Amino acid sequence: MVKMTIAEGRASGIRGRLGELCYSSGLLHSLQRARSWWRKDLRILAYHRIMDYPDPDTYDFDLELISTSPERFHDQMSLLRRRFRPMRLTDVAEALDAGEALPPDAVAVTFDDGYDDNYRVAFPILRDLGIPATFFVSTGHIDTGKPFLYDWLVHMLLRTGAPSLVLPELNIDMPMPARRDEKRALAGLVLLRMKDISALEQSAMIDRLERDWRMPSLCAPAQCRPMTWDQLREMHAAGYEIGSHGVYHRMLAKLPEDEMIREIRASKATLDRELPERAALMSYPVGGDRSFNQSVIEATREAGFRAACSYICGTNADPSTNRYALYRLPVERDMGPGWFAAMLTLPKLMSYPTIHHETGSDPVAACSP
Incomplete structure (x- = not known):
């Protein structure tokens, strides 16, 4: 999920138009072949939700979590099958253990969170096309069926009739906007500021809003439902990897160290218990440079x-x-077929930029984009 400023949105529009131009001209295939000869890097695609874009006036959840539509996802996976080398991440790990080079044009497909449209929509498409993928799930949400906290926060902000929003943790005390688009913008601001406070403070703040506004997440609608263990077992039996995304999608670097260690180990223990194969892969919740550090690694x-x-x-x-x-390439809902193909061919030029924060530590100093 990538939230953009106006300037970044203009840059994304330029990327999209340039990608479509390269795609329609037929240049991308030649560029890809040339690139695969001199640069054999691993590309990892990152998705969240696969669903048709809903009406913003009636959809009560975070639109930014929608990566692409089912039709576009099918087209994207078809492109991978035709022109690239889709790989399982465990096969990547085995190659690294053996000191072996990865094949040219290696691409891995990943999903974060564990929404049930991953099972209903993405899984059948991947299976029909023979594309491997890894689904990173937050085990506590699979256990309880409760919605993901950040998405539920957006839902509450859109639905509440409260006259004001008072969040002392974030230095916010203001009248609640009346217009829906203004509420969405406010939700984006709250989500951004939340990344600056501890994970325990984030959870406590959302719990307080649930109580004050009488909007318990146990009564959440099906639109924000996570997958079930039976669904995950079916996907695993079909050859798809299930990895950890923590227990309750908390920013691991924002937890006390003992709690962070328990969160990581508990998520793995649950996956090992519920699935027939030991969990081998992790995706850090949120995943930006403030959400993990060397201690988390x-x-x-x-x-x-x-x-x-x-x-x-x-x-x-x-x-x-x-x-x-590992770096990934986020797939966003405004990516047409040309932009998507161009991002895979020229990722440094055509992908979304990542905001980096000065934290005093660099958990990915050895990485090279």
């Missing part, structure tokens, strides 16, 4: 995971140097 390694993904945009020139902080 070490805890992930010590828990027994073989590789981990960030949500920092880029490709992996030598995954052995950053196998616990």
